[in-house]
């Protein structure tokens with residue numbers, strides 16, 4: 103009988119230890135999760151920047167009339183039909 107009680111209190115101790123461990127693990131995981139969320143946001147920001155950069159490489163010029171990005175070899179703006187003479191094209195920054 104006494105042994106059973108001893109083992110019960112030991113089990114209880116184990117359970118308490120486990121709960122303590124889980125709690126400290128959760129505390130350790132929280133900042134990792136936060137930094138993962140931040141990394142994910144940073145990655146999507148970088149992806150957006152890369153797409154913008156790619157567009158600037160493929161479409162480095164802007165129509166002087168409608169401000170649409172256009173390819174450097176275009177002679178007429180496909181959006182507004184504006185003639186893309188060199189003087190009318192502004193290089194996007």
Ligand SMILES: [Zn+2]
Nearest residue numbers: 165168179182
């Ligand atoms: Zn245009």
